[in-house]
Amino acid sequence: MRNNMKTIPYLVVVGLSMAVLAAFAYDWPLDDGGFRYGFGSARVGFLKGVEFGGADGIVRAADDGELVFAAIDPRLPGGYPLAAGSLMAIDHASDMVTIYAGMARESTTAYLTNVRKGAILGRSMRAGNGHGVTMYAYDARTRRYINPLILMPAIRDDRAPVIKSIVLLADGQEIALDQAKPIRQGSYRVIVDTYDPSPAGMTSAPFEIRVLIDGSERAAVAYDAAWARDGVMSVFGGASRVASEYQEVDGRVHFGPYIFSRGRSVMSIIVADYAGNKREQTYSIIIQ
Amino acid sequence: MDEGKGRHRVVAIMAMSIFIPVYFFVFAEHLSPELSAVPRWRVDLVPGQAADSSSAALPSGAQSAGQPIAFLAGNRFGYFLADGTVLLLADAANGVAISDNACVVTETTSQDGILLQSLGKSRTVIHDIRPFFGAGRLFSASIDGTGVSAYDASGHFDWAYTFPCQLSAFAASDSMIVGGTVEGWLEGVNRDGTKAFEFAPGGSRLPVILGAAISPSGSWIAAMSGIDRQRLIVLGRGDSKYHVKSHKYLESDYREPVKLIVMSDERHVLYRRPDGIGVWAVDGKVDAVLPVMADDFDASIDTGLGVAYVVARQGTKTEMAVFRQPASLMGTIALPDSSEYVRFIGSSAYIGGRSWLARFDFVED
Numbered sequence: 001m002r003n004n005m006k007t008i009p010y011l012v013v014v015g016l017s018m019a020v021l022a023a024f025a026y027d028w029p030l031d032d033g034g035f036r037y038g039f040g041s042a043r044v045g046f047l048k049g050v051e052f053g054g055a056d057g058i059v060r061a062a063d064d065g066e067l068v069f070a071a072i073d074p075r076l077p078g079g080y081p082l083a084a085g086s087l088m089a090i091d092h093a094s095d096m097v098t099i100y101a102g103m104a105r106e107s108t109t110a111y112l113t114n115v116r117k118g119a120i121l122g123r124s125m126r127a128g129n130g131h132g133v134t135m136y137a138y139d140a141r142t143r144r145y146i147n148p149l150i151l152m153p154a155i156r157d158d159r160a161p162v163i164k165s166i167v168l169l170a171d172g173q174e175i176a177l178d179q180a181k182p183i184r185q186g187s188y189r190v191i192v193d194t195y196d197p198s199p200a201g202m203t204s205a206p207f208e209i210r211v212l213i214d215g216s217e218r219a220a221v222a223y224d225a226a227w228a229r230d231g232v233m234s235v236f237g238g239a240s241r242v243a244s245e246y247q248e249v250d251g252r253v254h255f256g257p258y259i260f261s262r263g264r265s266v267m268s269i270i271v272a273d274y275a276g277n278k279r280e281q282t283y284s285i286i287i288q
Numbered sequence: 289m290d291e292g293k294g295r296h297r298v299v300a301i302m303a304m305s306i307f308i309p310v311y312f313f314v315f316a317e318h319l320s321p322e323l324s325a326v327p328r329w330r331v332d333l334v335p336g337q338a339a340d341s342s343s344a345a346l347p348s349g350a351q352s353a354g355q356p357i358a359f360l361a362g363n364r365f366g367y368f369l370a371d372g373t374v375l376l377l378a379d380a381a382n383g384v385a386i387s388d389n390a391c392v393v394t395e396t397t398s399q400d401g402i403l404l405q406s407l408g409k410s411r412t413v414i415h416d417i418r419p420f421f422g423a424g425r426l427f428s429a430s431i432d433g434t435g436v437s438a439y440d441a442s443g444h445f446d447w448a449y450t451f452p453c454q455l456s457a458f459a460a461s462d463s464m465i466v467g468g469t470v471e472g473w474l475e476g477v478n479r480d481g482t483k484a485f486e487f488a489p490g491g492s493r494l495p496v497i498l499g500a501a502i503s504p505s506g507s508w509i510a511a512m513s514g515i516d517r518q519r520l521i522v523l524g525r526g527d528s529k530y531h532v533k534s535h536k537y538l539e540s541d542y543r544e545p546v547k548l549i550v551m552s553d554e555r556h557v558l559y560r561r562p563d564g565i566g567v568w569a570v571d572g573k574v575d576a577v578l579p580v581m582a583d584d585f586d587a588s589i590d591t592g593l594g595v596a597y598v599v600a601r602q603g604t605k606t607e608m609a610v611f612r613q614p615a616s617l618m619g620t621i622a623l624p625d626s627s628e629y630v631r632f633i634g635s636s637a638y639i640g641g642r643s644w645l646a647r648f649d650f651v652e653d
Contacts, residue, residue: 044399044416044431067543068496068515069456069470077499077547077584078458079385079420083431087454089470091494099454099470101433113543131431136454140471140495143452228434230483231449 026062026151027117029100029135030054030124035155035198036132038274039147040205040223042251046235046243048145048226049099049136053200057124059133061115062098062152065090072105084131086122090115095141096151102133144227144237149207149274155199157275161206164193166269166281169254177267182286189256191248196273203251207274211255213267219255221246260287322652323593323610323618328636329372330646333364358386361628361642365391368645370636385419389441390426392419403443412443422460423504436465438481447481456545457500457511464506468497474511474523476530485530489513489521491537499546503554508570510557512538512546520548520559522570534572547584551596556614558587558598565598567615576615580607588632589613593650597637599623599630606630608637610650 028035030052037043037051069089075081084101086108091097103122112119124133137148149155167174168188175183190211198204211219225237233243247253268282356367356375365384366377382396392401392414401417403426404410417428417437428437433454438446452475457468464484465477472495476484488495492514499512509523509530517537524533540561549558556574559566565578565585582600589596595618598609606623608630623630626641635650 045435048432048434066494066515068494069498069543071456071545073545075420076455076458076545078460078501079422080427080436080455080458081383081418081420081429082433083418083429084433087433087456087470089454089456089496097453097471101454134432136432138453138471140453143471228450228452231451231477231481233435233450 025153026098026137026148027060028152029059029062029098029121030057030133032153032155033199034124034132036200036202036204038149038196038198038204038207038223039145039226040235040247041195041203042205042247042249043131044249046226046233046247047134047205049101049134050148051132051134052124053126053132053202055123055125057133059100059103059121059124061090061117061119061121062135062137063092063096063117065092065098065115067091067113067115068097070108072108074105084134085125088121090121091140095139097138097140099136099138100133101136102131142225142227144225147207147224147274150224154275157199157273157277159197159273160277160279161194161196161271161273163269163271163279163281164195166193166267166283167191168260168285177283177285182288183260185260185262185287187257187259189254190258190267190269191252191254192269192271193250193252194269194271194279195251196271196277205251206271208270208272209253209255210270211267212270213258214265218258260285262287323595324651324653325621325637325648326651328647328649330644331368331372331374333366333374333377333640333643333645356388357631357633357638358388358391359629359638359640359645360384360386361640364642368638370633370647372645372647374645385421385426387421387424387426389424390421390443392417392426392443394419410442414439414443414445422458422465423462425460425462427460427465436467436477438465449477449481449483451475457497459500459502459509459548461502461504461506464502466500466502466509466511468500468511468513470496472496472513474500474509474513476509487523487530489519489535491519491535492517496543498542498544499548499559501548501550501557503550504552505554508533508550508554508557510548510550510559510568510570512542512548512559515541515543518542520557520566520568522557522568522572524570533570534568536568536572536575547582549585549587551587551613552589553613558585560585565600567613569614574614578609578611578615578617580609580617580620586630586632590632590635590650592635593652595650597632597650599632608639 034052034054036053041047071087088100104125107123137146166177195203196206221236221239226235235243265285270280272278354369363380367375383394385392394401399416401414403412426439435450437448451467453469453471456470459466475486478484493516501510507525521535523530557568567576580600585600587598606627608621610618629640631638
């Protein structure tokens with residue numbers, strides 16, 4: 001509940017910031033039909049941007065800005081490999097930086113310094129590791145990644161998120177709630193396997209997940225921001241969760257732990273995407 | 289700088305080589321009145337001899353014949369000894385990271401890597417790795433370019449560290465790594481994975497870290513930062529913290545990765561500049577230019593002869609330069625375009641491409 005109370009003011013602040021940024025009206029760098037994975041998707045870790053698919057697409061600057069960095073060699077001078085193959089960063093007004101990773105090396109237009117909105121930056125490709133071009137929106141003032149969905153034009157979306165499973169975890173043992181078996185009283189973590197179908201048909205992340213137990217909201221996370229401090233990555237402006245503790249490699253997400261006392265409890269998981277489509281799943285749990 | 293130049297006047301600059309065997313074994317030339325490059329050996333690396341990387345194992349008896357030296361040219365890699373004995377030659381189908389002690393070949397069908405220990409037949413599978421070596425230590429890059437994972441010598445995961453933004457510069461020493469980010473911050477990470485320091489150079493209209501270097505001891509960190517105007521900054525360690533020891537505004541306007549080196553004498557920083565390789569003392573008392581054009585370079589100090597070597601790459605051209613510190617150029621040698629590998633050890637230079645490897649030694653006349 002407390003986390004949720006923090007979330008609301010943060011969202012208000014983000015919303016106000018975005019209203020200001022809306023004056024700059026960012027555009028998607030690629031056709032939004034190629035939108036494969038959104039902010040928070042499990043892509044060998046919590047995705048801090050938006051990944052597009054398809055080869056030979058034209059990648060365009062999201063807004064007016066100035067090129068600050070372009071790397072096309074496979075490694076930085078200290079040996080650090082650029083897994084995406086290329087990296088380009090454009091500084092915009094209001095301390096926003098958009099970062100583009102994974103464009104075809106030979107296609108990048110690094111000679112540009114002042115970049116106009118819609119200017120061609122390069123060509124998309126599908127990397128050998130299956131990853132496509134990824135765009136990140138970074139707020140250098142707060143030193144946080146912002147979910148690009150908040151900044152970019154709305155994407156037509158009438159498909160609700162999917163909840164694949166909800167399980168309770170205690171002592172390393174998982175109990176699927178759809179089995180309708182009684183559980184022992186005690187402390188349980190709630191693991192939710194959910195996704196939102198992206199325009200390209202992939203299992204993208206939703207925008208919001210809420211956990212209600214017996215009518216009381218016990219957790220609410222909004223996929224709005226991600227940041228790293230002291231080497232540790234955290235997510236969600238209001239709830240502030242350590243990314244590696246929240247999301248498993250396979251994309252399942254953790255909540256709790258919650259105490260379940262003898263009797264009966266009703267647990268609801270509500271998942272929403274950025275367009276407002278919702279999916280709710282409710283279980284009645286018998287606790288022995 | 290001028291004093292050194294006067295004392296050790298450069299007499300001859302090595303002729304451009306045309307063909308590497310002819311060059312090394314017929315036309316050995318003088319670099320300066322007191323220094324010559326003498327060819328020692330040359331071996332052909334026959335592609336047919338290359339073993340498949342997935343079955344490559346390094347000979348356990350190599351140590352008795354001397355310390356193996358890592359070799360990498362394109363996707364061809366291996367180990368050889370100072371006498372020219374090739375211990376291992378293999379082609380990596382996907383990618384390889386190599387040091388003198390170990391190498392990691394990555395699988396084509398997954399992101400897994402196989403760690404091959406250089407002095408034994410040990411093979412360790414490391415899952416989900418984008419490997420690279422820094423100061424002999426094995427690291428992995430995160431797929432989004434913001435993170436580093438460290439592994440011990442046996443390939444066991446040690447720690448992971450996430451930087452606030454995508455890395456635009458990276459440097460490693462035995463005791464620390466330094467990451468520079470696209471948003472213009474430097475962050476140091478101790479050997480145990482804890483944060484050592486963070487620092488934003490600032491002073492420019494647009495913040496960005498374009499290059500970073502760290503001295504072998506970890507006492508000095510150099511960085512090139514910012515756009516309009518660009519800055520060279522040297523941080524020195526004192527009282528366990530890092531402070532700015534010297535800095536200089538630059539005329540350059542790079543917007544790409546820039547090479548910097550803190551020399552092993554821990555006194556000078558070499559950095560890329562439009563008119564050559566800049567030489568800057570960590571205390572700011574030397575500000576000179578080595579007239580060798582380079583987009584990328586490596587450097588080494590030969591304490592035996594009291595000189596330093598630079599291998600400079602610009603486009604497809606590679607040349608080697610000998611100089612007395614701080615910046616008295618003694619001579620240069622143009623290397624064949626096929627020179628993908630150059631390594632200095634003491635007074636010896638090992639040069640190679642995908643199909644050949646050669647050694648020559650610098651000697652005093």
